[in-house]
Amino acid sequence: MADPITLEVFSDYVCPWCYLGDNRVKQLKENYDVTIKLVHFPLHPETPAEGRTLADMFGTGPEEIAQKNARMQGLMQAEGLPFKDRSHTYNSRLAQEVGKWAETQPGGDAIHDKFFAAYFVDQRNIGDVEVILDIVKAAGLDVDEARKVIEERAFKNAVDADWAKSHQYGVTGVPTFVVAAPDGQLHGLVGAQPLEGLEQLAQAAGAQKKVG
Template structure:
């Protein structure tokens, strides 16, 4: 993380504390990440998982692998193990990565993001409005309501 933010005025410990607090408020687990990894292959495997009907489970497992366990999500063997953990074929995941079957689909997602002016993740967009970064639930709910959605009903 130090190398990633070298030369920028970023307080890594404060950033980690903020993220940890936001995650705790939502009851989500969050580990002490020390590295960041290129998620390109993970995005391609995620597209495949979506197409195979295992997208939600795969994305949940990826969240846990990266943000809780600190696993290297740029590593093909790690991605194949994560895919297998949610009922997908590890060999199928390896083939998706080797053949880059979903490269064009991810390229299209990236282009759409650039078209919207998105430069950071996560970014949430609804009806032409957006918020960048990890946000409290209330901020995301306000975005959805402003876009015409219905607020969550309590009780």
Template sequence: MDAILTARGLDPVQAQAGLERAAASCGVAFGKRTHTYNSRRATELGKWAETKGKKEAFDAQVFHAVFVEQKNIAREEVLSEIAHRAGLDPQEALRVLKEGIFHHAVLRDWDESARCGVVAAPTFQIGPHRLVGAHPYARLAAFVEKAGCQKRDSKEPV
């Protein structure tokens, strides 16, 4: 994990502290990450979960597995458990993975992200302005304002 952060020009200790502060400011549990695992298969299941109306629940369980429990989301048994906790059929999840039902869709998404220069999630982009990583609400609001978006009256219809 430290090598990945260092290669991106980040200080691992500062990065971990920043993540912990951001999580605490949102009341989100967050553990000490020591490893980064390949998320492609979890992304495939995320696309499947979306077709079942369970994308948000699945994503929340992936977040918990990675950032709280430090689980290896590249492993099928871990993904099956995550699917179950999100209210999805774990056996169907395994079938989706084995058959590669969403494999090409994910590769297309990743190719598009690479073409656009996106290297991390989340990445927010408005015109030429880009903000990478999880940030507190105040930082996101400042980013949106810096990008030239006008704050609207909360009484205006959306």
């Protein structure tokens, strides 16, 4: 049997389309023999520690923000995803570094869902250290070790490498999905693609459909 293909998913925890796309990637993984590799992307790296209102970020008023939230509510409900209206975005850099660390721990991949839920459902500032540590605890990981990771910026270089790969690949928006075909050529899709689009991308890379 051929080895599973690797699907690189460029993403940011504060991106609603990434939250939506993540759900579809899970469905893809249920049906195809694929390995998912999360690549962190700097969506709003200039966001201050206390966060920034969406109205300020988009340069618009409350009515337009309400319309954006209503649209996302409809999309999330169709996917069966919990979602609450957003008013702020937050700096996700430290969360990304902790996410990289978590991947080195048994069962640590679960933290990615926890970060999405903390922001899109619980409306928490995932740039705040204590909030991050609460999420680490909820994921069943070592809080003291995570605090040390944050204080020492132990996974700074790992996230820097992800950001550099985003630049190398020419990624300017997320989610972006990239696979390598059998001939080594890279294929990609941008945006919260429907499941069918992800299946076609996986098939182009030679992914095998699971049996049974």
